[in-house]
Amino acid sequence: MFKTMKCTRVEKFLPLYIANDLTGRRRTRAVENHLAACERCRRAADEYRASREMFRMAAPVPDFDGAFYEEIRNSVLARVACDRTLAPPGGFSRLFDMRLAYAASLALLFIVAALSLHSYTRRAPEEGAAQKMIANANRERPATPATVKTPPAIRPNDDDRPTPRPAVEPARETTGTGRRASKSSPQVPRENIERAVNKATTGAPDERRAPLHDRRNPPAPIVVATAQANVVEMAAAVGGETYAQPEVSRIEIQTSDPNIRIIWLSPVAEDTARPLK
Amino acid sequence: MAGDFQTPLDGREAAGREHFALLVARARGGDAVAFERIMLETERKVVAVAWRMLGNREDARDAAQEVFLRVYKYLDRYRPEQDFNGWLYRITINVCRDAARKRGSRPDGAQFAPRPGEDERAAPEAASTDMNAEENAIRAQQRALMMSALRTLPEKERAALVLRDLEGLTTEEVARVLRSRPVTVRSQISSARAKLKIHCERLLRHKGERRV
Numbered sequence: 001m002f003k004t005m006k007c008t009r010v011e012k013f014l015p016l017y018i019a020n021d022l023t024g025r026r027r028t029r030a031v032e033n034h035l036a037a038c039e040r041c042r043r044a045a046d047e048y049r050a051s052r053e054m055f056r057m058a059a060p061v062p063d064f065d066g067a068f069y070e071e072i073r074n075s076v077l078a079r080v081a082c083d084r085t086l087a088p089p090g091g092f093s094r095l096f097d098m099r100l101a102y103a104a105s106l107a108l109l110f111i112v113a114a115l116s117l118h119s120y121t122r123r124a125p126e127e128g129a130a131q132k133m134i135a136n137a138n139r140e141r142p143a144t145p146a147t148v149k150t151p152p153a154i155r156p157n158d159d160d161r162p163t164p165r166p167a168v169e170p171a172r173e174t175t176g177t178g179r180r181a182s183k184s185s186p187q188v189p190r191e192n193i194e195r196a197v198n199k200a201t202t203g204a205p206d207e208r209r210a211p212l213h214d215r216r217n218p219p220a221p222i223v224v225a226t227a228q229a230n231v232v233e234m235a236a237a238v239g240g241e242t243y244a245q246p247e248v249s250r251i252e253i254q255t256s257d258p259n260i261r262i263i264w265l266s267p268v269a270e271d272t273a274r275p276l277k
Numbered sequence: 278m279a280g281d282f283q284t285p286l287d288g289r290e291a292a293g294r295e296h297f298a299l300l301v302a303r304a305r306g307g308d309a310v311a312f313e314r315i316m317l318e319t320e321r322k323v324v325a326v327a328w329r330m331l332g333n334r335e336d337a338r339d340a341a342q343e344v345f346l347r348v349y350k351y352l353d354r355y356r357p358e359q360d361f362n363g364w365l366y367r368i369t370i371n372v373c374r375d376a377a378r379k380r381g382s383r384p385d386g387a388q389f390a391p392r393p394g395e396d397e398r399a400a401p402e403a404a405s406t407d408m409n410a411e412e413n414a415i416r417a418q419q420r421a422l423m424m425s426a427l428r429t430l431p432e433k434e435r436a437a438l439v440l441r442d443l444e445g446l447t448t449e450e451v452a453r454v455l456r457s458r459p460v461t462v463r464s465q466i467s468s469a470r471a472k473l474k475i476h477c478e479r480l481l482r483h484k485g486e487r488r489v
Contacts, residue, residue: 015470021441021448021463051474052442058416058423059443062328062337069320072338073313076345080312 010034010041018048134248297361305352316345322362322444323369329439330373332428336380343372366444366454370436377432426476434469437462442470 010031016022017031035042253262303311323344328337347368355364427435433455440451441462448466452459 012467015467015474016463018470019442021466023463047478048470048474051477052470054419054477055423055426055473056442058419059329059427062325062334064324064334068334068338069324072320072324072341072345073316075342076316076349077309077313079342079346080309080349 005030005034014045298357326369340372340376344369422480426473434465437465438469441466
């Protein structure tokens with residue numbers, strides 16, 4: 001097959017052939033056979049050998065003096081001794097191999113993901129229960145806006161619009177924290193708030209028949225109601241309106257700009273629990 | 278990386294490998310003398326490769342310093358079953374590539390022109406012998422010719438040619454140093470030798486015409 005190899009093909013192999021870098025015994029033999037018969041290619045091979053030999057002879061190892069090498073060594077040793085950014089061999093750097101770093105990163109990622117999943121699964125039933133309580137409270141809310149009112153999140157302060165009045169006139173706050181507030185803004189009576197909260201938390205069918213102070217079995221969680229009482233007081237203090245929710249505290253604050261009203265919603269915290277009087 | 282340079286060894290190579298493995302182990306433990314010993318035994322090889330790759334004394338010195346700093350920094354990555362020289366060649370070639378890249382956007386060619394007096398410094402033995410002035414001149418011309426030819430080669434071809442023809446590594450060892458395939462290295466070497474031959478012929482022809 002390679003006995004008939006052409007000169008152009010042999011010339012491609014010559015740079016490797018002259019230094020025994022050509023692979024394949026058959027190919028090498030074919031080149032040898034061609035060179036034996038072709039004077040021109042044989043001369044080209046000799047030229048390759050000569051230029052390679054000339055290159056090797058003319059490029060000796062530079063014979064720099066001892067001071068040159070000493071300068072290199074001293075410089076390196078000084079840098080090694082002084083520069084702390086160079087990782088000291090062994091010790092921590094050996095322990096902290098790249099593979100170990102990757103494994104540690106993966107483990108850390110897995111732990112963070114597991115903790116996030118765990119906290120989410122713990123919070124989900126609580127949120128579900130809270131939403132169920134809100135739904136129950138809304139369903140059992142009376143038609144008249146007497147006790148619980150759900151306003152829009154932000155509404156313009158339109159004085160021309162008739163303000164819905166509660167059916168039961170709110171009792172005036174005796175704390176005296178905000179005179180103007182107690183006159184101008186309707187407030188939800190504490191009894192109504194307590195009743196709504198009691199219904200939402202205990203599920204009492206008809207709580208109007210059994211007032212809170214007369215009940216034989218008082219509701220167990222009073223947390224939300226207490227927080228609502230605080231909300232009422234705080235709203236009175238800042239001169240805003242308060243809309244009672246069973247387990248979400250809501251504070252509206254009227255700013256100096258009549259078009260801006262700040263609404264604050266916050267979940268009821270357990271540490272604010274106080275028994276109702 | 279640990280599996281590189283693991284070829285069957287003869288007795289001398291195995292002894293050399295054990296020798297360097299021992300020195301590296303001592304240097305890892307903080308033995309400065311062992312690290313200095315490593316430098317002493319390998320500095321000429323490192324400087325030679327750096328000089329051939331970069332083309333001048335100052336760059337070769339800076340590159341050699343950087344090579345040994347990297348050797349110290351990555352001593353813990355060296356495995357005793359590795360060929361220390363192959364590992365060192367790889368670091369040297371990488372440092373030279375970085376240096377060429379830093380030096381400018383054109384790592385090959387004209388900016389590698391020899392500086393005045395560099396060739397005389399590179400081979401002081403030629404000036405110190407009793408050869409006559411004509412022989413010295415011819416040798417200096419040949420050296421300048423070949424070094425200029427080497428500088429015209431692309432970086433990868435130059436590295437392959439230096440490691441194969443001047444350092445004497447096999448094509449497989451060159452491939453491991455350059456992290457390439459042997460067939461690619463053979464192609465680079467073939468191209469480099471062909472260019473070298475053409476360069477030599479052109480320069481010799483040009484000189485012959487000038488003499489005539």
